[in-house]
Amino acid sequence: MSVKQISVAQDVHFAIEAHYRTEVRLWQTGQYREWLKEMVAEDIHYWMPIYEQRFIRDRRPDPTPHDAAIYNDDYGELKQRVERLYSGTVWMEDPPSKIRYMVSNVEAFDAGDGEFDVYSNVVVYRNRRQLEMTVHTLGREDKLRRVGDDFQVFRRKLNIDARVTQDKNLYFFC
Amino acid sequence: MTEDAHLVDNVESSQSREIFWDKDVYNLELERVFGRSWLFLGHESLLPKPGDFITTYMAEDKVILSHQQDGSFRAFINSCTHRGNQICHADSGNAKAFVCNYHGWVYGQDGRLVDVPLETRCYHGQLDKAKLGAKHVRVETYKGFIFGCGDADAPSLEEYLGEFRWYLDTIWEGAGGGLELLGPPMKSILACNWKVPTENFVGDGYHVGWTHAGALGQIGGELAGLAGNRADMPFEELGFQFTTRHGHGFGVINNAAAAIHVKRDGWAKYLADTRAEVGRKFGPEREELYVGHWNCSIFPSCSFLYGTNTFKVWHPRGPHEIEVWTYTMVPRDADAATKSMIQREATRSFGTAGTLESDDGENMSSATHVNRGNITRDGRMDSSMGVGFEGPHPVYPGIVGSSFIGETSHRGFYRFWKEMLDAPDWAAVKANDDNWDSVFTNRDYWADKIEAAE
Ligand code: FES
Ligand SMILES: [Fe+2]
Numbered sequence: 001m002s003v004k005q006i007s008v009a010q011d012v013h014f015a016i017e018a019h020y021r022t023e024v025r026l027w028q029t030g031q032y033r034e035w036l037k038e039m040v041a042e043d044i045h046y047w048m049p050i051y052e053q054r055f056i057r058d059r060r061p062d063p064t065p066h067d068a069a070i071y072n073d074d075y076g077e078l079k080q081r082v083e084r085l086y087s088g089t090v091w092m093e094d095p096p097s098k099i100r101y102m103v104s105n106v107e108a109f110d111a112g113d114g115e116f117d118v119y120s121n122v123v124v125y126r127n128r129r130q131l132e133m134t135v136h137t138l139g140r141e142d143k144l145r146r147v148g149d150d151f152q153v154f155r156r157k158l159n160i161d162a163r164v165t166q167d168k169n170l171y172f173f174c
Numbered sequence: 175m176t177e178d179a180h181l182v183d184n185v186e187s188s189q190s191r192e193i194f195w196d197k198d199v200y201n202l203e204l205e206r207v208f209g210r211s212w213l214f215l216g217h218e219s220l221l222p223k224p225g226d227f228i229t230t231y232m233a234e235d236k237v238i239l240s241h242q243q244d245g246s247f248r249a250f251i252n253s254c255t256h257r258g259n260q261i262c263h264a265d266s267g268n269a270k271a272f273v274c275n276y277h278g279w280v281y282g283q284d285g286r287l288v289d290v291p292l293e294t295r296c297y298h299g300q301l302d303k304a305k306l307g308a309k310h311v312r313v314e315t316y317k318g319f320i321f322g323c324g325d326a327d328a329p330s331l332e333e334y335l336g337e338f339r340w341y342l343d344t345i346w347e348g349a350g351g352g353l354e355l356l357g358p359p360m361k362s363i364l365a366c367n368w369k370v371p372t373e374n375f376v377g378d379g380y381h382v383g384w385t386h387a388g389a390l391g392q393i394g395g396e397l398a399g400l401a402g403n404r405a406d407m408p409f410e411e412l413g414f415q416f417t418t419r420h421g422h423g424f425g426v427i428n429n430a431a432a433a434i435h436v437k438r439d440g441w442a443k444y445l446a447d448t449r450a451e452v453g454r455k456f457g458p459e460r461e462e463l464y465v466g467h468w469n470c471s472i473f474p475s476c477s478f479l480y481g482t483n484t485f486k487v488w489h490p491r492g493p494h495e496i497e498v499w500t501y502t503m504v505p506r507d508a509d510a511a512t513k514s515m516i517q518r519e520a521t522r523s524f525g526t527a528g529t530l531e532s533d534d535g536e537n538m539s540s541a542t543h544v545n546r547g548n549i550t551r552d553g554r555m556d557s558s559m560g561v562g563f564e565g566p567h568p569v570y571p572g573i574v575g576s577s578f579i580g581e582t583s584h585r586g587f588y589r590f591w592k593e594m595l596d597a598p599d600w601a602a603v604k605a606n607d608d609n610w611d612s613v614f615t616n617r618d619y620w621a622d623k624i625e626a627a628e
Contacts, residue, residue, distance in 0.1 A: 048527070052265040052358045066514050068358055068502065070526050077522060080392050080436070084529055087388035089402065092536040163265070164497060165362035168535030170527040 005109035008116060016108045016118055016144065019151045024101040027173055032082040035173070036075075041145055041154035046073040048158040048170070070170055071158065081171070097128035099172060103140075114146035122174055126167070134167040136160060138174060182592035184613040187558035187585055194367040195545040199595075200493035207474050207594050208233035212314070212321040212334045214476040214487055215239045215249055219318065219354035219506070225268040225283060228357075231489040231497070232311065232322055233475075238262055238272065239313075239320065240283050247315065249322045250285035250308035261308065265358060281308055317346035318354065318506075327600045335472070337571035338422040344460040345468075345480050349448035351507030355485055356517050359499040360526045366538035368475050368490040369591070371498070373557075374534065375469050375477035375486070377415050377575075377583030379425045380559065385537060389529040396433040413466060413578035415560075416570060417586020419610055424470035425578040431465050431481035434530070435519040440512030441483075444505055459569050471583075473590060478503060483516050484524035494542055500525055557581040557588070565619035566611065573614045576623075582614075589613055 008016070019039070026035040040046075048071035049063040065072055073081070084090060102123040109117045124136045143155035158174055181190045181199065193199055213232045216239050221228055227240040229252055236252035238261065252261050259276040262269075271288065272281040280289035285308040293301060312323040314331035316339070321331050328334065335342065346353055364371075374381065383390070383400035390401040399405035413430075417423035431445055432438040445465055453461030467481035478485040483504065489497040502520040504513040524531045545551045560580030567574040575582025593610070597603045 050358050050360060053263065055264045055267055058264070058267050066510075068356060068360070068517060069521065070360060072518050072521065077436075081529060084388045084392045087391050089387035089391065090533070091385070092533065163361060165360070165526050167362065168364050168539060169362070169532040171529075171532040 005117065008108045008110050012110075012116070013106070013108050016116065016151065017106050019144075020103045020106065020120065024103060027101060028099060030085075030096070032085055032173065036079060036082050038150070039152055040075065040078065041147075041152040042075045043154050044073075044075050044078065044156065045154075046071055046078055046156050046158075048072075048160060051159070051163070053163050070160070070165075081173075092128075095129075097126060097132075099127075100125040101174070111143070116142075116144045116146075116151070118142040118144055124172060124174060126172065136162070136165075136167065136170070140174070181595070182588045183554075184585070184589050184592070187561055187581070188554040188556050189588055191545045191551045191553050191555060194370065194542045195493055195551055197493055200490075202595055203490075204233055206597070207591065208324075208490070210323070210325040210328055210594065210600065211474050212323045212328065212331050213474070214472065215313070215320045215322045217319050217353075217355035217501075218247075218315065220357050220501075221247075221266070223268065225270060226266070227262070227269055227272075227283075228266040229262055229264065230487075230499075232324065233490055235324075236260060237311065237322060238285070238308075239322070240285070242284060247313050247320055248284050248310065249313045250281075250310045253308070254279055254281075255287065255306045255308060285310060317342070317352050319346065325600065329600065329604075334420055335422065336419045338418040338420070338472075340571045341416065341418075341424065341460075341463065344452065344456055344463050347455075348464070348505065349451035349455070351505055353503045354506045355501040356504055356513065357501055359487075359501050360521070361500075362498045362526045363491075364496050364498050364535055364538060365494060366496060366535075366542040367493055368488045368496045370538040370541050371486070371488050371496070371534070372471045372475055372477060373584050373587055374538065375479070376421075376423045376471035376587045377417075377425050377469070377581060379413075379415070379427070379469065379578040379580070381534075381537070385533045386530050389523070389533060392529065393434060393436060393523075395436075396430045397427075409577040409579050414570070415564070415575035415578060415580050415582040416572050417575075417583040417589075418572035419590075419607070421473035421587045421590030422471065423572070423583030423586050424468045425575075425580075425583060426463055426466040426468050427578050428462060428466045430467040433467055434479075434482040434523045435516070436522075437515055437519060439515075440508070441516050441519075444508050444512055448505075471587065473587065479520075479524065482520055482523055484520045484528075486524075498526075557584040561585075562616045563619065564614055565616045566614075567620045568624070573611050574620065576619070585613070 023039055049069045103120050105121040107119045111117050120140045122138045122140050126134045139159040141157040142153050144151040145154050181193055216228050221241045224241050224243045229238055237249050238252045239249045254261050254274040256279050259274050261272045261274050278291040282288045287303045287306045316331055383403040387402045390397050413427045415425040432442050449461055449465055452464045469479055471477040475488045485501040485503045487499040502517040504516050560575050564575040564582045
């Protein structure tokens, strides 16, 4: 990201932040189908690459979508993940766990043609059963597209701030 | 440790719950199971060039696996012989040498101590560098898979894999290209005893329909009928379970290799194109295994699903926690697009955010942690499914169970686990080579069954 990118106008910035607040509310209330239908473009690439711990002098390139990744999903694959949660047979979500998101440091740039590059930080807090509690922080790189008076995400790259996931899984949307 | 049936009862097919909880059992495991077994370290494909290295674990020991200039592999403990600091903190890379961060001692690719700062001025020429190399472990490879062992008296890797190689060759060699592993591994912490996932992979076909009901329903395909255990299936015709001398074992679901993969065109075509050659090399029984789906564990703590092609190592971190490392297995000679799609599908099902992986984790942690209760822990677990419906077979080595839903390979895993805990050394284990399988008492099961069919 260059510092010379064109920041969006205040009203657009506000609209993008409002969009993210809505997205979080849908996740926190289990409205995954609504989230996918309204807020995710059908050409989505939803990606959480794996970054190894490497020496600074190591010249190997950064991961691409052809490398190992924790998420590397298109729309149909995201839909499969969503629908599993409605199957009534995901025992670990019954009783349901709690999830809370904090989205901050939203920085939005105009990419032309009604598209926006948006960077944000996300904290995900999960609390399950009696005492299980996990916290994940992620840097999120989005490409949003204007659709009507709202936005849809068509690229999402999630940089999780941990080499070893300190949780039994990362099956949540972010 | 006495040779009584408290921890593992091979007659009643039960285990004490202490095996998932007790600190003394765990310490004995570190010494007698992990300290004496061949442990998976890596695959040649993960460090293809001289100088390439990866850092990993052998149980709780940190290890550097390093590709030598002569093409061989060496492994040594990732701890400096000066004051013990960890030598290398990167996951992988290519290095001419490893330099300790503390005082700068330099180790070669082979682990020898090659340079010491201020050696002449401050050690006055008295330091015997030849004696201060990093501590080595034995390294041997089988079909590209690299294992390490901390016991000089252990048998060779080939002997350790033993008759299980008859099965492994089917897929680790296959039509000729063999397999490779794709990394870097996903890594996650799971609060469970290391044996819970190992036993799950070695032989728990039972949980598939129930634990994974939600995911199987979404994936559809050959296994959809298992979801919720609703379908009335002829389980005795769907596959087998196997266990072998050193506890390695697996269950197979026939004709279901790619069942978990949604986008499977390349992988299914690869299997279809190569199965005849596998049949020619290995015979019809192994051709059948080649196109089946395997849930497999190599004793003690390495597991894979062939067909789904996820490959796991369960590194223990005390009795109640593990670090899960997940790679993908792909045919070495498949095209790049097929390898990439296998990797994506394997990850989507059994990676850290996998649709099936997410079903398993909670069972594994709660089956461990519930045993903190004193009354609970003073109890046993049952693994008697299919007792008697198993035995030696005229074709398949080891002991063969009649259905992929059974606990034959559980029993075989714990049988050997107990043998390792009880045995003072490998000589004592070898003394049982001729009668290890006597705990499977129905010796005529397969002879009778085959005769009845004829
Ligand atoms: S501890 Fe490694 S150089 Fe001193
Ligand atoms: Fe499972």
